[in-house]
Amino acid sequence: MKKSRILxxxxxxxxxxxxxxxxxxxxIHQSSKADADTEQNAxxxxxxxGQEAAQDITAAVPQVTEDTVSTADASVVAVxxxxxxxxxxxxxxxxxxxxxxxxxxxxxxxxxxxxxxEMPQLIYDCTQIDYKKYIPKMFxxxxxxxxxxxxxxxxxxxxxxxxxxxxxxxxxxxxxxPVQAAFSASTIKLLTSxxxxxxxxxxxxxxxxxxxxxxxxxxxxxxxxxxxxxxxxSLLDAMLLPSGNDAAYAVAAYVGRKSLGDTEATKEEAVxxxxxxxxxxxxxxxxxxxxxKTPDGYDAIGQYTTAYDMxxxxxxxxxxxxxxxxAGQSSARxxxxxxxxxxxxxxxxxxxRYSGQYYSKAxxxxxxxxxxxxxxxxxxxxxxxxxxxxxxxxSTSAGRWExxxxxxxxxxxxx
Numbered sequence: 001m002k003k004s005r006i007l008x009x010x011x012x013x014x015x016x017x018x019x020x021x022x023x024x025x026x027x028i029h030q031s032s033k034a035d036a037d038t039e040q041n042a043x044x045x046x047x048x049x050g051q052e053a054a055q056d057i058t059a060a061v062p063q064v065t066e067d068t069v070s071t072a073d074a075s076v077v078a079v080x081x082x083x084x085x086x087x088x089x090x091x092x093x094x095x096x097x098x099x100x101x102x103x104x105x106x107x108x109x110x111x112x113x114x115x116x117x118e119m120p121q122l123i124y125d126c127t128q129i130d131y132k133k134y135i136p137k138m139f140x141x142x143x144x145x146x147x148x149x150x151x152x153x154x155x156x157x158x159x160x161x162x163x164x165x166x167x168x169x170x171x172x173x174x175x176x177x178p179v180q181a182a183f184s185a186s187t188i189k190l191l192t193s194x195x196x197x198x199x200x201x202x203x204x205x206x207x208x209x210x211x212x213x214x215x216x217x218x219x220x221x222x223x224x225x226x227x228x229x230x231x232x233x234s235l236l237d238a239m240l241l242p243s244g245n246d247a248a249y250a251v252a253a254y255v256g257r258k259s260l261g262d263t264e265a266t267k268e269e270a271v272x273x274x275x276x277x278x279x280x281x282x283x284x285x286x287x288x289x290x291x292x293k294t295p296d297g298y299d300a301i302g303q304y305t306t307a308y309d310m311x312x313x314x315x316x317x318x319x320x321x322x323x324x325x326x327a328g329q330s331s332a333r334x335x336x337x338x339x340x341x342x343x344x345x346x347x348x349x350x351x352x353r354y355s356g357q358y359y360s361k362a363x364x365x366x367x368x369x370x371x372x373x374x375x376x377x378x379x380x381x382x383x384x385x386x387x388x389x390x391x392x393x394x395s396t397s398a399g400r401w402e403x404x405x406x407x408x409x410x411x412x413x414x415x
Contacts, residue, residue, distance in 0.1 A: 242346075323365070
């Protein structure tokens with residue numbers, strides 16, 4: 001065989017081998033790329049699933065709050081808030097979330113969303129959490145010292161904390177532990193009413209939305225349902241007479257969105273804004289030793305007040321004609337804009353004839369009850385041109401009324 005043909009054959013065989021080698025390398029490379037793409041896609045799917053699961057958890061977490069009733073055997077629902085500044089290192093609550101897997105718990109590192117992080121942490125069982133850690137030392141200054149520099153009368157009452165003011169002069173007439181940290185339960189709804197009336201008229205129409213799902217399951221309610229349309233004035237009736245927590249949240253959401261200038265704001269954003277307004281209003285009234293976390297007064301971590309501060313709020317409420325008109329009713333029949341007809345009865349026995357605790361000079365204002373707050377009332381009375389306001393915090397079932405009547409009679413010199 002000629003030498004040139006042999007060399008040509010060898011070259012041809014080498015080309016075939018080289019082609020096979022390159023083809024093999026190409027197949028390996030494509031296979032590796034496909035595997036990598038598959039792995040990357042799996043990672044993306046896993047991350048998406050994780051985010052979806054987190055969203056599912058967020059949706060499952062109940063956003064709740066408290067009012068006039070708190071059960072001793074309920075649990076704490078804890079969704080950490082930005083307001084919990086101290087302490088942070090050793091704070092840890094793990095509680096099962098109602099309606100979710102019993103093995104899933106939340107602790108202080110868990111947040112559901114930026115909005116939920118600012119929502120209140122409601123306390124269903126105060127024996128399960130050291131809520132006192134979040135109550136600072138009460139503030140005292142010359143103004144407060146001067147206000148309490150009186151010849152304090154010897155009046156025996158059941159309440160742990162109490163105060164009596166002359167509504168016209170704002171002079172303190174009696175006190176008992178006036179600057180001791182306490183809890184006010186639904187008497188906070190007086191502040192909620194004041195905030196609402198600062199920016200709204202009673203004729204404004206409000207559509208009840210899903211904000212009423214934020215209330216605690218053991219709350220007192222006015223029986224509102226999503227889609228109800230009623231005036232703000234009717235919502236005040238629903239809030240101040242039967243002490244409806246649903247009404248308080250409907251007010252908070254409506255006013256919060258109005259303040260934000262955003263009708264599409266979420267219920268959490270709107271309620272959080274309203275709570276800011278509550279604390280701003282309280283500060284304007286001279287309140288110095290209180291922090292409000294809920295529009296309905298349900299016990300919550302970091303929420304506290306004093307008898308003195310609630311007295312300032314009570315005097316502002318007593319000076320508001322609309323609030324006294326509502327709070328002075330023993331009952332109210334209301335027809336909603338949407339056509340529903342309801343009758344609400346007041347929880348305040350001081351203004352209800354034949355209640356056994358009726359006081360003819362009483363003109364309101366608001367009761368409150370919770371596990372932490374005990375039995376409370378902010379009451380006002382008038383006689384012969386004189387008006388007084390008293391605050392009773394952490395009293396007994398019968399003592400709340402007896403304490404209030406004693407102080408109101410003393411203030412009016414009604415013996």
